[in-house]
Amino acid sequence: MGDSFHDQLIEDSAFLKAERRLDTELVDKLILQLNRIYPQILTDKEATKFRNLDVPTSVRLGELLTHLQAKGEEACREFYRALHLHVEDVYYSLPTRLRLRDLLDPLTLPRVYKQKHVLNDRGPLFFVGCFSLAVGMALLYYYSEAKVSGSSRALGMAALGLKRKAQEVLIWYTEEDLMK
Template identity: 50%
Template sequence: MDSRLLDRLILELNQSSPQILTYAEAHKLQNLDVPTCLRMAELQTNLLGKGEEACHQLYRLLHLHAEAVYFSLPTRTPHPGNTEQAHKSPPERFVLNNRGPWFFVSCFGLAVGGALLYYYSDGALWDGARAVLAYTALGFSKPATSLLLLYAENMGKNH
């Protein structure tokens, strides 16, 4: 960061309407004998002690006077774990599965085949399905078993 930019930030933080930096703090931070990186670090620790509003004021001033510095801050660059930036980035294409269109076509064909078989078959097919359903119920919990057996009995009465 440039020394003149830091001096401008300190001056504006001193002259802001709710005064963030006192005159003594601003005078101490504008000491040109101290390197700019140390002055900036001291400014940041000073603002951290003053609260969140003071830090937001620094961010606002950086955004006004040095956009390149503002957008290169670690809180403004996207990180994998940063959820705030994930909402601001363009939405990604959602992929439900990676099996491709033929998997969808085969599953759809299986569903259509099952529906056609159900509507256009005679009742003899469902007698075997009832037996399979009754055997399948053996592996489930007691409420699920009773529900499947009840369904199998009702299925037998309907056909």
Template identity: 60%
Template sequence: MAAPWSCSDGYHVQLQRDSQFLCSDQRMHTELVDKLVLQLNRTYPQILTDKEAQRFRNLSVPTVVRLAELLVHLQGKGEVACHEFYRGLQIHAYNVYFNLPTRVSRRREPADPMGTNTVARRMERYVLNDRGPLFFLSCFSLAVGLALLYYYGEGNLSATGPFLSFSVLGLGRGTSEVLLAHAKDGSKIQ
């Protein structure tokens, strides 16, 4: 499962950003907060002792207040405590966990809020040349042709002047200038 935070943020920073959302969300009801407190207390008593768990499960205090105090307490305990809170939230209330502001902002890109260009972005990493296979074949054929001319001309390309000057018709400006210059130089040597 992917981490619910960006690479530069930790769970502590994420919990600070998500605290307001968690305290205002109606899905964070008394039963869910109790489940989270019990899981933290049973699994990691060093995060929540029995006395602290009873304080956060006190029904005479409104759920919103208890939840806010729990979040502040977990932030004070450090990164591991915040991580375990998110793990418990993912287990007991995945719909809340999935809709956290830090997770939603991570899924949504600023340039593409609908998420339609994710496939294109992945393909950009692998595409080195977007001109297609015919461009590759033509470049490869040109290189092989020049190599054959050089090999059969015994290292002397001066005899290939007419061929080189005719072959520049379909090439780009830079390539044709190089080939024409070489063809002219070769004809001067003879």
């Protein structure tokens, strides 16, 4: 990968020509930006040529990119500046920008150390279900020792958030406790 804007524009040209988000209006904005602010890069005559609506937008854009590459580094840099200003989402989608972002992102550099530790692949609901069962069993064990009538109410309340089978067991145990 070259570091110059010229090299980057050569690499990004195919992407830009195929990019559907660069419609006629946006290409005209880019041409006008280059023409008005940098007439040494794009003269009035050249701007008129590249804004000809009789020529398809992708062809005009391709000719503009070729023209800018021929003008040199400064012209390519100003094109990127105009693209960033007017069509930021396309600018950040460019292949050279994506690669640059990946190179500068510290989280993507140590790919060897970036591992996913999976204890199980059943998901959070499985964990919540197992945890609920363990809590229910702990409550059942804890309150089975106490022969106080309040314990049966606590077990009945504990059964509210559990699955149907566990709920039936706790309610059965509560009813059994009340009969004694």
